[in-house]
Amino acid sequence: MRRDLRCTDNATLAQALATCDAVYVAFVFDTTILDALPRDDRRVAFIHDSVGELATTLDEAGGALLVRHGDPAAEIPSLAKSLDVQAVFAGRDYEPAAVTRDRSVARALEDLGIAFEVVKDQVIFEASEILTAQGEPYSVFTPYQRAWLKQVRPVDLAPHGRQADRRHLAVPPGGKERFPSLASMGFEISDARRMTLPAGESGARQLLDDFLPRMAHYHERRDYPAVRGPSYLSVHLRFGTISVRTLAREAHAAMLRGGEAGSGAQTWLSELIWREFYFMILHHHPGVVARAFKPAYDAIEWASGKAADADFQAWCEGRTGYPLVDAAMRQINQTGYMHNRLRMVTASFLVKDLGIDWRRGEAYFARALNDFDLAANNGGWQWAASTGCDAQPYFRIFNPVTQSEKFDPQGRFIRKYVPELAKLPDKALHAPWRADPQTRLDAQVELGRDYPAPRVAHDVARKETLARYAVVKSPAASNMRDEDVNADG
Secondary structure, three states, X not given: OOOOOOOOOOHHHHHHHHHOOOEOEEEEEEHHHHOOOOOOOHHHHHHXXXXXXXXXXXXXXXXXXXXXXXXXXXXXXXXXXXXXXXXXXXEOOOOHHHHHHHHHHHHHHHHOOOEEEEEOOOOOOOOOOOOOOOOOOOOOHHHHHHHHHHHOOHHHHOOOOOHHHHHHEOOOOOOOOOOOOOHHHOXXXXXXXXXXXXXXXXXXXXXXXXXHHHHHHHHHHOOOOOOOOOOOOXXXXXXXXXXXXXXXXXXXXXXXXXXXXXXXXXXXXXXHHHHHHHHHHHHHOHHHHOXXXXXXXXXXXXXXXXXXXXXXXHXXXXXXXXXHHHHHHHHHHHHOOOOHHHHHHHHXXXXXXXXXXXXXXHHXXXXXXXXXXXXXXXXXXXXXXXXXXXXXXXXXOOOHHHHHHHHOOOOXXXXXXXXXXXXXXXXXXXXXXXXXXXXXXXXOOOXXXXXXOOOOOXXXXXXXXXXXXXXXXXXXXXXXXXXXOOOOO
C-alpha cells in the first residue's frame, strides 16, 4: 500500500487477491520522505490515522497489515524475502523520485527471483493512454479534456475487487504485529496541529456523502472561499483513502443525467481531469520538476537579493498589504488548506506582482499543503506563472483587489483570517490604503502599525511583469493584444 490507503476499490489489492492464493499487505513509513519533514507535520498524523484504520479493516477481514519504518528500497525486498513470496504488487507512481525508487526495488526483487508488478490505480487514464491524432502527448488542457471525455467508458470507472476476494488475505507466520506509534517514529503532532478532516476510508466516505447533494451547485460556489463549495476531498484523493474511480463515476453519471445537477458535476469532473492531465505532463516531461515547461521562460530574470527575500517572507507570512492574499496565506499556515481560487491568486501575486521565481512559491506550498501532490502543485504554479501548459499568454495577471471584491464581497473570509481589518466596512476592506483616514481611524486600522501598507502597487508591478515577460514571450503571444484575454481579472 502506498498512495492507496483503502481496501475498497483498490486496483492493486484486487489484482493481487485475484492472482494469488495468499496475500500479505504491507505499508512502509518511508524515512526518505519523513526524515525531511518537521516533527509536527500534520500530514504524517493523517497518514498514521488512515493506516491505522486500514490495519483495523484488514484485521476484521481476516488479514493483517505489516508496517515498517525505513527505506522501502530496502524494506520491501527484505520483507518479500522473509515471507518467501513469489511477487510484489504496488500501485504505479508517476513522480520521478518514485519511479527511481521502484526501479531500485524491481532490481532487488529480480535478484531474489521475485516478480514486481505495478498496477494502474491513481488515475483513470495514465501515461500514453490519451494521445493526439499524431500520437503525441497533449500540451494544452482543453483538447486533452475533450479526448478524455470521448474515450472514457463505464468499465474505466467501474470499481475493482469484491468483498469475497478477501478470503485470500494472509497473516504473517509470526502473527499480527504491533502498530507503531507516531512517537516511536519521532513525531509529535498536537491536537491543534492535526487536520480537522476525518481520516481514512470512513472519513473520505463521510466527506463524499456531504458533497454529493452540493455537487449540483459546485460550478456556482467553488470560487468563493467563504462558501462551502468544494468537496474537501483532495487530501483523501492524494493519499488514496478513496479511489479516483469512485469520484469520477459519481461526477460522470450526474453529468450524463444533465438537468440541474449536470453543470456542477461537469465542472467537478473537469477538476479531476486536470489532475490526470498534470500526471500525464509529469510522466512525459519529468524535467518540469526543476524547469519551465516552456523552455524560453527559464530565461526570465526574477527578482533577487535582500528586497526580494523580504517580499517573499512577507508573502509567506501573510503581510503583503493585500487582504485577500494575506488571508489566504494565513489560512494555509494555520490549517494546511488553501481554497483553489486563492491558490491562483496568491501564486499570481508572488510571481507577477512581486516578480519572484515561481519555484520558491511551489516549494513553500509543497511544505505547507495537506494535499500536496507534485504533479498538481507544479502544474498549478507553472500555470500561474505562464511558464506551463496554458493556452493563454503571459499577460494574464490577477488583480488581487478585484479578485477580492468579486469572490469575497462581504469580506467574510478576510475577516476570519485577518481580524485586524474586521471593523472596516466592506467597501474599504479589500484595499485599506484607499480608504479615507477617518474610516481607518474608526476601524482602528493604522497602516504600518495594525496592518501593513501594500508592498507593491499592482498597476506598477503589472507593467514591470509585462516588460519582464516580453523579453522571452512566445510568437503566439506577440500577435495578441491585452484585450484579447482577461489580462487583469
